Amino acid sequence: MLDPRLIRNELAQTARLLKRRGFELDCKQLEQLESERKSLQVTTEQLQNERNTTSKAIGQAKAKGEDVAPLLAAVADFGAQLKQNETRLAAVQQQLNDLLMAIPNTLHDSVPDGRDESDNEEVRRWGTPRAFDFEPLDHVDLGDRLSMMDFETATKLTGSRFVVMSGALAKLHRALTQFMLNVHTKEHGYREVYVPYIVNSESLKGTGQLPKFAEDQFAIGGEQEYYLIPTAEVPVTNMMRGNIIDAQRLPTKFVAHTPCFRSEAGSYGKDTRGMIRQHQFEKVEMVQFVKPESSYEALEQLTRNAETILQKLELPYRVLNLCAGDVGFSAAKTYDIEVWLPAQNCYREISSCSNYEDFQARRMKIRWRNPDSKKPELVHTLNGSGLAVGRTLVAIMENYQNEDGSVRVPKALQHTMGGVKVLAADMP
């Protein structure tokens, strides 16, 4: 959520900033609601004040044993009037709030102009895509040959966009998670957390998935309004919801491994083959709470933390600075990391690292006590995948494949794999 003061005092400027990402701010409506709010709030508070002073007077008169009948008569129909004002004010504030919740974050100056992903700016590349002397298979064919990846059974169990992995491939998938968590906790200073995979709607509002993106979420039936998490960002960032963090505890850095559930509504027909776009996938997520002054430094660090995983796995990638039209709703700036997939002959997203500035913090009331002002002030929040485990597995399979359909295990994972160096079809 943007600072309501921006809407009040710098509406034109804010509208101009939002236009960069193609968002049209309805200034007329906002101005009208805002002036309504102002006059209603002033009169309501005046009435409340009147009620309070009269009630106190009645109390004092009663204590002295005086006759309170005239005072009571004076406020006879006062309640109805006040109630009416309060109701109208609440309605206007609700409208204003609904509008505010649907406004995306403003963008950082370093975000390049552009409309869609074709305008994203490549920041750097690492590694060289391998030159194959045979036609590389994609991960679906490789998994099939290994008899370790089974989409049909998953469809029987649930439906489309799910997978069953087995044997050494399932183990490799698990080893990847372990590896990522170990690197981030041991080398990058993140504290590991285990969190619920089901959250309430407050949490989804806090990070910005609700109210605008309800159709992307899996709501679970039952008496409670609960949802499966679309990313660990939701529970981990909301851990601090409503908190005032000590200045010494900033930055606070968490890493969590969770499954992620996405309905992928609106992406029918997109990436229908294989593990690229599933309803359920594993992800290791980094989350940071930082002082506002250092959030852009933190974004660089967070992005490098994610890149480290790919470097250790020796997977070629590139980093993109997302353009104005492609940055997500809540973010002020986002770097996407894309890994090389030989079978698709292109780079595909494997991590997304964003600085939300105070946009999420305002929704969640996450603050820190600034020793200079001595006041609670909003923190900045960031998060990034480190990495999407399923897609990393895909990248390993495709980049490390041999002509006979076997797959080498990256050096960094061989230890966790119990010394296994190659996945082959005849393995258990």
Add this chain to the structure above:
RNA sequence: GGAGAGGUGGCUGAGUGGUCGAAAGCGGCGGUCUUGAAAACCGUUGAGGGUUUAUCCCCUCCCAGGGUUCGAAUCCCUGCCUCUCCGCCA
């Protein structure tokens, strides 16, 4: 799932329907004292919002949402959560 108890400021904890945003203690901050520190003593110490250049002033908030009342932390209803006991269970 059954029975009971309870949710109050950073924490512990009091609160009769009427100057209660809330006693007291702890903690925090400032000061006195001290070479320094501790102790002791004194003072101070919640958040959000409106109006304002600023101060002042005003409003809201005692788990959440409703209700009763001129007036609710206090009474009533609903929900959520916590604790104790019993049952069930990985």
